[in-house]
Each structure stands twice: as structure tokens, then as C-alpha cells.
Amino acid sequence: MMVSFSSPFVSPALEGFALGAGLIVAIGAQNAFVLRQGLKRRHVFAVATVCFLSDVVLIALGAGGMGTLVSSHQGLLVLASLGGGAFLIAYGYRSLRAAFHPGVLKAAVQNESPSLRATLATALALTYLNPHVYLDTVVLLGSVAGRHVGAERVAFALGASFASMVWFYTLGYGAGRLAPLFAKPISWRVLDGLIAIVMWTIAFSLLKPYVLRAPAWLAGVW
DSSP: OOOOTTSTTHHHHHHHHHHHHHHHSSOOHHHHHHHHHHHHTSSHHHHHHHHHHHHHHHHHHHHTTHHHHHHHOHHHHHHHHHHHHHHHHHHHHHHHHHHHOHHHHHIIIIIOOOOHHHHHHHHHHHHHTOHHHIIIIIIIIHHHHTTSOTHHHHHHHHHHHHHHHHHHHHHHHHGGGGGGGGGSHHHHHHHHHHHHHHHHHHHHHHHHHHHHHHHHHHHHHO
16 A cells, blocks of 8 residues: 555654754764765775664664653763764874875775774764764654654654665765765875864864863862
8 A cells, every 4th residue: 555645654754854864964973984985985885884774773762762861861971972072083183194194195095994893883983972963863853753653753763764874875875976086195185184173073062061161170179
């Protein structure tokens, strides 16, 4: 039996797709990594699949009511912010080093061949060590999904998950079309420099609240 466009499930599904796409299609650590893997044409399917399935899990948790639990436990967000910020600083340094050292750059372009396990570990870290992912998928999408009930909530979650699938596979495989442009080392310099900026910008946004509170905390200790 075909579902018509007048079906009550189409509207929440489209709402989920639109909101999911709006949150996912943004310059971030995860998207920058998928883009780079697509340009290198290495482990593209595996990386896109991990990112997509991670979103499915987080969206399902949010639609199931986990968003309220996460937002009410600030300790979890603090730990995720500190850990994610540290990881993004390290990853940004790695990208900046590749951009400013020709020798490292050539090795990255020509000879670098990280194992599938290492690549997937990086993808998982960029996904689950970034509190913004939880706020977007679990909390925000979960709160909107909570306005629907029963099958309509499922339709909303499926729509958001479909947006994630379309985006990550399109980004990963679409990036391969830009590969000729990145035959020149200068292109990798620019990309790695931009990735470093993105990583450090996100790290700053995660750590800023705690850095600003540090003087008051130290004053209380001493």
C-alpha cells in the first residue's frame, strides 16, 4: 500500500528531514573529516556509514525521551565539553602541522594510508566527543520530536535520519569530484588550514565557559 502525500505521517517526516538537514549541513569537525576522506577517496563508505548510523542512534535516543535526561545532567555535558575540546585542539594542531610543513604534507597526500580501524576511531571520536552533536540530535531534535506522538514521532525521526544519510554519503562521494583540484599540494595546505581553524573554533566554543570561570575558581581555591 503506497503512502500518499496527504498521509498524516508525511508532514512530520518532512519536518524531521528539514530540521535534520538544517542542523547537519554546517561546517563542523565531523563534516570536515568526511570531506577530507572523500577527497582522499579512502574508507569513504565506512566513514559515511559510521556518521550516519551514529546520527540514527542519537536521533532515536532523542525521540525516545533521552534529551530531557541529558539536558538535566550538566555534569555529562561538562565532561563531554572538556574531553571534546582537548581532542579538537589536538586534531587541529595535526591539521595545521600538515598545512605548514611541506614534507608532512607530501606524505599525507601521497603515502598516508591510515588503517580502517584508525580512521573509524577518529570518526567516532569526532562524533561522540562533540557535545554539539548531543545538543543538536538528542536535545533539539528530541524536543521537537516530543511534540508528536506514536507513529508520527517515528516518522519525524525517520525523516531526520534520512537527511543524515543523504548528507553524509553525498558529501563523502561528492568530494571525490574535487580530487583533481587537490592534485596540487597548495590545495591541501588550504584545506588543512581551514580544518584547523574549524577544529579550534569549535574547541574554543566548548571550552570558553570554563576558561572564563577559571580565575574565580582559582581565587576560591587559594
